[in-house]
Amino acid sequence: MTAPRRIGLKASCVVGFDGSRHVLWRDGEVVIEGARILFVGRGFPGPVDQWIDYGNALLGPGFIDLDALGDLDSTVLTLDNGDERDMGRMWSAEYLATGPRESYSFDEEVFKYRYAFTQLIRNGITTAMPITSMYYREWAETFDEFAAVADVAAELGLRTYLGPCYMSGMQYLRADGTLAEHWDEPRGLAGLDAAERFFREFDGSHGGLIRGALLPDRIQTCTPALLQRTAALSCELAAPVRLHCCQGPGEVKRVKRLRGLAPLAWLEHLDLLGPRSVLPHGIYIEGDDDLARLADSGTSLIHCPVVFARDGEALDSFGRYRARGINFALGTDTWPADLLDNMRQGLNIARIKAGGNQGTSALDFYNAATLGGAKALGRDDLGRLAPGARADITVFSLAGMHLGPLFDPLKNLILAGRGDDCIASWIDGRCVMHDGQVNGVDYASLQHQAQQQFHALMRSHATRAFGQPDWRSLFQPAIPFADAWSEARPLCTLASASGQ
Structure with a gap:
């Protein structure tokens, strides 16, 4: 040999x-x-x-990114554009009644990962656990889709922790502006079955570059049965579980109403806190009791400072959590896929929240992007x-x-x-x-296809908004266009991206 x-x-x-x-x-x-x-x-x-x-x-x-954008990021559409609920960023009751549908074709779903994975590699990220948005899906992600995504990751050479996202519910907007829940328990459990199948078939594939993970959507979109089965399966497979939680006041209020407990207490009750659990984002917690739950259980938090700072929200604070012994990994969660930017902004935000520079250092953030991410994955050979x-x-x-x-x-x-x-x-x-x-990526062609696909995504917002308005009325640029949008020239970047 x-x-x-x-x-x-x-x-x-x-x-x-x-x-x-x-x-x-x-x-x-x-x-x-x-x-x-x-x-x-x-x-x-x-x-x-x-x-x-x-x-x-x-x-x-x-770098290890455990909330890595695997999507064509649409948050640029929400920047300074009013209430997201008015622009098709949430399902309307009208849309739900007519039957949700996919905004992308199968090939387009896979392409968005190729685009995103290329961006991750360009920014020094070598291990990624991707995240995409469910609001423009018919329901959630599929086994076949992720079989193709695994091939894309292996072709590019990116180390990934993959699995189709699954959920048992979706929040939607009523005509009077109030929020309601739509539940489909069988679909959620079928999604978990698909995730288990993916794990068993792909964990360790491509020479160990592809690893499996259990990736339920968010704590408020999963029923007790789905989360209980997730916890049991994680134990059986020794699989990491990532579950978004404690990321907004509305989520906390909703979980308390539905389950009778605050999010982290609910996860503790379900045996979903522990060394295999990685939780974005951990911002809205119940004081010292929740910090103790995280530290004592060995649960890791995935800190994504940039995406929350855009909406005026921040962890309070990185240094305070670390002082309690909580392990931090980092995530981007949005465009750009720049963990250096997250370190820089995260460091500044942590010091502002703490009222001084003593509790958090630059090295703390570098460690989170390397050693902390490796610890969250149970890997002493990474980071x-x-x-x-x-x-x-x-x-x-x-x-x-x-x-x-x-x-x-x-x-x-x-x-x-x-x-x-x-x-x-x-x-x-x-x-x-x-x-x-x-290697092997034509950046100009990749960007051109991404721009065309993003245009289609923008158009799909109208189908989810009440009354299905003209899609161009939903998005307002920072500086008003001097001429009207048209199908021939909907965006100033579309022509340049095609080389015209």
């Missing part, structure tokens, strides 16, 4: 791991052999088949550069003038860096991006 090739990577700065924490090597080296890291440090003594010198760059562990770890490695250029004079590469990147400062990415020992180019 032929021995795997040894490839050595060099950079002016290398983030190693000493067994308990990240450490910085100046003029460092990383040697990989197959899918594993063989050496981190300086002066590797053995033979190497190929050396690659990245020069003035930070070579570090790949670090150390002998024996998987060779998931990112290279961030330090040459950009926007970074300013360098003192500490990590601080400079968190203060001024961008996701696209990532110039190379290695996942499982395979170089999946070089010089900012993801």
Whole structure:
């Protein structure tokens, strides 16, 4: 049997791991052999088949995004555009009565993942647990869809934790503006069956690059039976469970009304708090009791600071939760797929909420994006550069003038860096991006198709809004267009994206 090739990577700065924490090597080296890291440090003594010198760059562990956008993000449509309920971002009673339908074809559903996964790799994310929106689906995600998504992830080389999202209910809007729930228990349980089938068939596939996960939609859209069966299946399969909760006052009020308990107490009652549970977003909690529930159970929180800050909401606070021993992972949850931006904004927000800079450091956020994400997944071979770890490695250029004079590469990147400062990415020992180019992806064609598909998504909003208004009336640009929208030129970017 032929021995795997040894490839050595060099950079002016290398983030190693000493067994308990990240450490910085100046003029460092990383040697990989197959899918594993063989050496981190300086002066590797053995033979190497190929050396690659990245020069003035930070070579570090790949980022782990556990609420990674797998979609064409539609939040740009909601920015400064009034109440989301008036623009088809929620099912209307009228839409529900006529029968919900898919906004995309099967191929379009799969394409959105190709587009999103490419963006993740471009931003230095090497492990992702994707999230998409259910409001424009007929119901939830399907086995066949995710079988195709697994192939896309493997083709691009992205390490993913996948499974079709499932739910047993959907909230909808009545004509009088009040909210109601539509429940379909059999459909929810069938969705869990599909998720179990996916896990059993795909967990560990493509050389271990694809792993399974149980991904119920949100705590308020799942019945007790669905969550109880999820908890039992997680135990049986040793599968991670991600469940969105504690993300809004309306959710908390609704769960208390439906279940008689606040969200985290309800999950505790269902045995859904524990080391395999990863919960976005944990913002609206019931004080110290909930912090104790999270810490004592070993549950991890996925912190997504940017998407909540856009609506004036924030965790109170990152430092306070960490001081109680709660493990944090990071997520993007929205466009752009830039975890550096989430670190920067998250750090600023945490200090504003805490009223000072003592409780949270830049390193705390970097740790959350690496070691914290790995801990949430139960993986001691991810999120670090150390002998024996998987060779998931990112290279961030330090040459950009926007970074300013360098003192500490990590601080400079968190203060001024961008996701696209990532110039190379290695996942499982395979170089999946070089010089900012993801292997095998035509960026111009990808963007053109995404723009066309996004236009179709915009049109679909009218079918969910009461009265099915002209879709163009639902979205208002920041600066009014000088001429009227038309089918020939609905958006100023559509023509340029097609190269016309």
